[in-house]
Amino acid sequence: MLEVQLLGKFAAKLNGELLDIPSRPAQALLAYLILNAHKTYRRENLAGLLWPDSDETNARNNLRQTLWRLRKSVGEEFFLADKVSVGFNPQADYRLDADQLQADIDDTTSVETLMQMVAVYEDKLLPGFYDSWVTLEQERLQAIYEDRVQLLLARLVEAARWREAREWAERWIAQGLTPEPAYRALMTALAGLGDLSGVAVAYQRCTEALDEELGVEPSTDTQTLFQRLTTGEVVPPPQTPHPRSRPTVKLPLQPTPFIGRQNDLREIANLINNPSTRLVTILGPGGIGKTRLAIEAAQAHSDSFADGVYFVSLASVNAADQIAAPIATAVDFSFHIRDQRERWENDAENDQLLAYLCDKRILLILDNLEHLLAEIPFIADLLQSAGEIKILATSRERLGLRGETVYPISSLRVPVKISEDVPTIIDRHDAIQLFVNCAKRAQPTFELTVDHLDDVINICQLVDGMPLGIELAAAWVGVLTPQEIAAEIKSNLDFLTANWRDIPARHQSIRSVFESSWQRLTATEQDVFQQLSVFRGGFTRQAAEHITGATLPSLMTLANKSLIQPDYTGRYHIHELLRQFGDEHLAASTERETAVRDRHCAYYTAFLKQREPHLDGQDLHKTLTEISIEIDNIRRAWQWAITQQKLSAINDAMEGLCEYYRIRGFLREAYDFYPPDLEAMGWEGFDSPEALPDMDTLYNEVVTLLKNAKITPSDPLDHYQLRGKLLARYARLHCESPRNDWYACQSRRDAMHILSQTGARREIAYLLRYLAHIG
Structure with missing residues (x-):
């Protein structure tokens, strides 16, 4: 049997004998594969994930050699590998500590089983590994651990098993996570043991830990519990949480x-x-870090807002x-x-x-x-x-x-000069601490020493202590020395100051770092990043690959250089300021920008078309969620289809978009998707009364669209049929309000006339069904 430990440290045993796997890439490869034992991965994707700073040829060679060593030391039977893909064999005889932690539980799961599950969590996953995928897995497994141990404590308190409750509460607190539920369980257990002085000490520990780590006071629930325990009031046992319940x-x-x-x-x-x-x-x-600060502050108050x-x-x-x-x-x-x-x-x-x-x-x-x-x-x-x-x-x-x-909020603290030793400077100056932390992600062996302390301080001063600039600059550690990074930023900053005087000083510093990073990218990476600026609200790897040609290695390279950020769901995001910079490079070539936006439009209108049939069935909630996640990209795709007269794309997206907004009830926003820009398509419309009293501005925009629609029976069939479909959709939306009956009737009549001539039976049935519904 193969036994692998990833929580707290990396260790592997084969039939009870400790395996020697000294290579960190080999450890990372085994960890990644066994954590995802029911999946296989293309070799180029794995290579890009584990060796993001290498070109594809070298990365694949590294993967081949590392996999060969792993198979030799661990055993062939534990791996599924061919020339295309690699995976861990889920049928092999193995045991993984993380699997034990995240095993399924329900209301019948015993306290003893819960103890065994949480006992495997000695510390976070793979401490000392700084890869992006490791960080995301650490967050996920930590959340599972907290969910399981909170359930365990609730069960122990409910059963008045005070000594065990005290022990497991202390274990949770020892993880350094400052968990208020653990302190509440600890105080309750101590009160159950008759140790009221211990209750006061536990509350004081909680107060000090929250103040030091998060800068907050204990929640109302914690304060109320302390008061009730110290006054001798009988406290009802806490309601046992649902095994897989997550905080809202x-x-x-x-x-x-x-x-x-x-x-x-x-x-x-x-x-x-x-x-x-x-x-x-x-x-x-x-x-400057506004969003990240807001998220961190809100996270600390998750227990204070019941809803x-x-x-x-x-x-x-x-x-x-x-x-x-x-x-x-x-x-x-x-x-x-x-x-x-x-x-x-x-x-x-x-x-x-x-x-x-x-x-x-x-x-x-x-x-x-x-x-x-x-x-x-x-x-x-x-x-x-x-x-x-x-x-x-x-x-x-x-x-x-x-x-x-x-x-x-202002910039992070930057020392003016060296007046303290290196550890003290790191501890007292947030900018230096952030640089070191980011540099370690780029180069795990990086250590700040006196030799390059001046250069790191210079870098932080050049970017004015702005977190985004520091992250971008630190991402080049391992490729450039701190001195070379500072020189690159200074060179670009001098150029910007001389040539772009209308740019705010703070943005000049960020732009200078961006330009330094931009110049260090390969031509392929530059091409990918500027194309990625077409996205809004994030994007998936599949979308990036289809629209920009990005490979997983190129995405990981950009992530390692802090130009894009992956999240735990597998989506990628670009800071708005960096997206604007990338958009400027893309806009430099009108032909290039048009091609990218065409692909973006085609991808997301097809995305909507694929999901439209599922907006009427048991997959409704899942489909609404999928569309909501991509709605910013869908809006952008639709607007491009309108302005560029992409009739096929309009036809693909129209039904799904209309139905999505109808189901969600966003009808006011739905009307915005019939903008006056359609006048440019040269469509001939129908006449209307000279004036309609009480017409909303929003309705006027819609009417303007339909007045100027210029498709006639002599036009190509697809144009003429699309005119009918648009009118049918408009009729349905319009009938939501009785204030514009004339326009609703006119559009219904025109839609039926056109659709009957084009033989669009599905559309005719759709319109007749709706007309019957509204009478």
Whole structure:
């Protein structure tokens, strides 16, 4: 039997004998394969994952040699390998500690079984490994461990097994995770043992740990429990959580540790805990770390908001009146239609969301609000109608709302000169600490010494202590020395200062680092990155491969250079500032940009077409989730299809898009997908009355579209049929409101006339069914 330990350290035994696998790449390869034992991987993908800084030929050679050594030392029977793919044999006789931790459990799982499961978690997965995939697995397994041990403690407390509860609470605390549920279980166990002085000590430990690590006070639940225990009040046993229940926290998991800003975390925590503070705006320029700080601050308060903590990205929202839709998506709320007339006359979309949130105790992160400042009354309405909701916003400008508390953040601390030893400098200066941490991910053997301390300080000063700039610069450690990195940044900064005086100074420093990184990329990597700027709201590896030709090795190279960031779901993200820089390079070639956007449009309209049949069946929820994740890319694809007259793409996306917005109830936003840009397609429309009283601005835009549609029976069949389909969809949406019956009837009549001439039986049936439904 092969026994592999990955939690706390790497170790492998074969039939009880310790195996000698000294090579870190070999350890990483075995760990990756055995953690994913039911999958096989293409050789080029594995090579790019494990040797991201090597070209494909060398990386594949390294993989071949490493795999040969592994098979020789561990045994051929444990691997599935051919010329194309590699995997671990799931039928082999083996045992993995991580598998024991994450085994399925249910309400019948015994306390003893739970103890055995959590006992294997000695420490995080593969300590000392800094690869991106390792970090993501560490986060995942740590979350599973916390879920299991919390369930174990609840069961032990419920059974009054006080000594065991005390032991396992202490074990959890010893992991250094500052878990409040562990401290609560510890206090309860000590009270059960009659040790009230121990209860006070445990509470003090909890208070100090939370203050030191997160800058927050114990939650209300912890404070209340302490008061009840110390007054001798009988405390009912905690409700046993569902075995696989997860806290309602929808925040992006970060693949890298949070560095510094402990004072900022402490101050923001005080603001969030202040009952009179409802809206906190973290203010600062792009690249300063606003989003990461907001996520970290919110994570520390996940226990304080009974109805959840939610992250809402607004970077891709381009109109202030669309704020409600992404908030609704984040909290998993769908609008619904009751009385049609009431819906439009009372702006019921906003009213429905406000009614849903009015009694919720929620912390919302509204990220990237600076471009939505002209008109954001919905946020004010939300704060007024939902008294238990708090908002943590990030913006480059003040929101200007009454009751707003602005919290400006500055750059990370950078030493002016060397006046202390290296460990003290790292400990006291966040910028240096961040550089060292990022450098170790690029080069695990990197150690900051006096020899290059001046250069590292210089780098941090050149980028003005901005986290994004530091991460980009540190990613080149291992390829360049700190002195060479500083020289590259200085050279580009001098050029920028001389030639681009209209760029803000802070952005000049970031741009200089970006240009240094850009120049160090291969031509292929440059090509991939500038194409990746076409995405909005993130992207999958499959989408990147199809649209940009990116391979997994090239994506991992860009991730290792901090130009893109993978998350735990397998999606990749680009910081908005870096995306803009990449977009500038792409826009330098109109032909190139057009080709990329064409592929992006084709991919996401096809994506929508594939899912449209599943919007009416048992896979509805799954399909809605898939579309919601990609909705920013879908919007961009649709807009490109409209402006570029991509009739096939419009036809592919139209039904799914209309149905998605209808189901979610986002009808106001649905109308925006019939923009006046269609005039450019040269379509001839139908006449309309000279004036209609009480016509909304939104309706006017739709009417403008249809008035100027210029397709006639003499046009090609696909144009003419598409005209009918658009009118049919428009008729359905239009009939949601009785205020525009003339337009609804006109579009229904025109749609039926055109569709009958083109023989579009499915569309005719669709329209007749809907007309029968509305009478």
